Amino acid sequence: MPGARSLDQAQLGLGDMGIEEFRRVGHQVVDDVADYLARLEELPVLPRIRPGDVRARLPEVPPRSPEPIARILDDHRELIVPNVTQWQHPGFMAFFPATASAPGILGEWLAAALNSNVMLWRNAPASTELEEVVVSWLRQMLGLPACFDGMLTDTASISTLTSIIAARHAAPGLDVRERGLAGRGELGALRLYCSTEAHSSVEKAAIVAGIGRQGVRRIPVDGDYRLRPEELARAITSDRGSGHVPFCVVSTLGTTSSTSVDPAAEVARIAEGEGLWHHVDAAYAGAAALLEEKRPLFAGWERADSIVVNPHKWMFTPLDASLLLFRRPEVYTSALSLVPEYLRTTRQGEAHDYHEYGIQLGRRFRALKLWFIIRYFGSEGMAARIREHCRLAATLAERIGAHPDWELLSPVPFATVCFRHRPASLGARLGPDVEARLDRMNEAILEAVNRSGRVMLSHTRLAGRFTIRVSLGNLRAGAEHVDRCWAELSEAAASVAAHQRPVANET
Ligand SMILES: *Cc1c(COP(=O)(O)O)cnc(C)c1O
Numbered sequence: 001m002p003g004a005r006s007l008d009q010a011q012l013g014l015g016d017m018g019i020e021e022f023r024r025v026g027h028q029v030v031d032d033v034a035d036y037l038a039r040l041e042e043l044p045v046l047p048r049i050r051p052g053d054v055r056a057r058l059p060e061v062p063p064r065s066p067e068p069i070a071r072i073l074d075d076h077r078e079l080i081v082p083n084v085t086q087w088q089h090p091g092f093m094a095f096f097p098a099t100a101s102a103p104g105i106l107g108e109w110l111a112a113a114l115n116s117n118v119m120l121w122r123n124a125p126a127s128t129e130l131e132e133v134v135v136s137w138l139r140q141m142l143g144l145p146a147c148f149d150g151m152l153t154d155t156a157s158i159s160t161l162t163s164i165i166a167a168r169h170a171a172p173g174l175d176v177r178e179r180g181l182a183g184r185g186e187l188g189a190l191r192l193y194c195s196t197e198a199h200s201s202v203e204k205a206a207i208v209a210g211i212g213r214q215g216v217r218r219i220p221v222d223g224d225y226r227l228r229p230e231e232l233a234r235a236i237t238s239d240r241g242s243g244h245v246p247f248c249v250v251s252t253l254g255t256t257s258s259t260s261v262d263p264a265a266e267v268a269r270i271a272e273g274e275g276l277w278h279h280v281d282a283a284y285a286g287a288a289a290l291l292e293e294k295r296p297l298f299a300g301w302e303r304a305d306s307i308v309v310n311p312h313k314w315m316f317t318p319l320d321a322s323l324l325l326f327r328r329p330e331v332y333t334s335a336l337s338l339v340p341e342y343l344r345t346t347r348q349g350e351a352h353d354y355h356e357y358g359i360q361l362g363r364r365f366r367a368l369k370l371w372f373i374i375r376y377f378g379s380e381g382m383a384a385r386i387r388e389h390c391r392l393a394a395t396l397a398e399r400i401g402a403h404p405d406w407e408l409l410s411p412v413p414f415a416t417v418c419f420r421h422r423p424a425s426l427g428a429r430l431g432p433d434v435e436a437r438l439d440r441m442n443e444a445i446l447e448a449v450n451r452s453g454r455v456m457l458s459h460t461r462l463a464g465r466f467t468i469r470v471s472l473g474n475l476r477a478g479a480e481h482v483d484r485c486w487a488e489l490s491e492a493a494a495s496v497a498a499h500q501r502p503v504a505n506e507t
Helices: 007-012 019-038 069-083 102-114 125-141 156-170 200-208 229-241 264-274 285-290 292-298 329-336 367-402 432-451 479-499
Strands: 149-153 190-195 216-219 245-252 277-281 306-309 322-326 406-408 416-421 458-462 465-471
Touching: 019 069, 102 367, 125 149, 125 322, 125 367, 149 156, 156 190, 156 200, 156 245, 156 277, 156 306, 156 322, 156 329, 190 200, 190 229, 200 216, 216 229, 229 245, 229 264, 245 264, 264 277, 285 292, 285 306, 285 367, 322 329, 367 406, 367 416, 367 479, 416 432, 416 479, 432 458, 432 465, 432 479
Parallel strands: 190 216, 190 245, 245 277, 277 306
Antiparallel strands: 149 322, 306 322, 406 416, 416 465, 458 465
């Protein structure tokens, strides 16, 4: 059979799956996926399984001889699909919902088929140039100026790590690229600043980049969980006084717990005055900059040295895709570029050799799915969807705020609501006993909601209090799903209350 393998390969039983078999099975896979998306709500969001259940049903040793593709697909349908947590389910409101849209899925499939490795232009001309175009489109959609260049990475964690390495390289006199950090007693300890609410990926980057966890100064936040600029300025001054070397500050626009927004303009002013690199982590909330009316929340980020926004969070893009924008691309290349002989090509024109800007050599063709998504929905269509998520979150927040038995625990700048159950019968009572009781009660409510299988929520702690989080952003969720979520919460609160002694008896 021609196509996937040559005649002698077919005779020897070598080579790839035959083309006609691929065509037939491929159509079957499209049908399976369409059925899956159509029937998502029949599945529990959170599978009712325990650790090891799936593993126990899988063979311990790999198959020696070929298995028919039909059997592999059957096993996928029966063993895997119902036993993943259903991120695509409209009831998935935990963490930050990350929906894989249909055009994104199609783009991902086609990218897998091309297997284009976007390391250098010569190895991937169209995919390199499409990445350049998509990065520029996204930058324009976010309202950022043309002085930002950028690239796609896998995750915000890697975008931030890469930027912290660039920041370290930009700091004068360190030359860590050539000399490393260890055994250099003449250097003061490097200091990186972020708020107490910043994502763990900042600290992880500090571990990897040789800054160490002790090199991360966590700056206190205000009552709305925003970095306090005067505390930042004070920490920098005190560190300089102790002989430390401040080199970078990270602002978070949309923190992972409460989606609070650091004052980027004030941080930018301090960073500029102190000569520090300013990295903006807008992994989740950056998508909201597609909305004109949300732009004021981002004021000052256009002055940053680097910015990360994750399309795989709130821009309907299948994992993985993180947008890293930077103002001085030459810092990234001078920090990280190594071009061994076998990668030397004659540069033709201005195209990027993307491997020179980051850590990876081989790079996935992520721009294709983004090209599909942005064209299919249009920038206005994407903005309209994000706007609707914010509106739904605002209506839920209103309901919670107006109810005597519930309280909001933080402002709602985007589409994530943080709150807890606090029965009106408690009155204004305070104190550690009441707080501990409320923690247990809310934990039980969250567990009950998640057991329902219809909705999945997650939690955080704000000012020490157990906090339930509802995050909207799922492309498939509408008002009826928010209503269902509220009904589940109310029902769970009632049943938890019925099973607990009244708090009054305890104090
Ligand atoms: C989710 C998140 C991250 C980490 O994103 P990954 O792409 O999973 O690495 C970093 N920062 C913030 C603010 C986030 O919300």
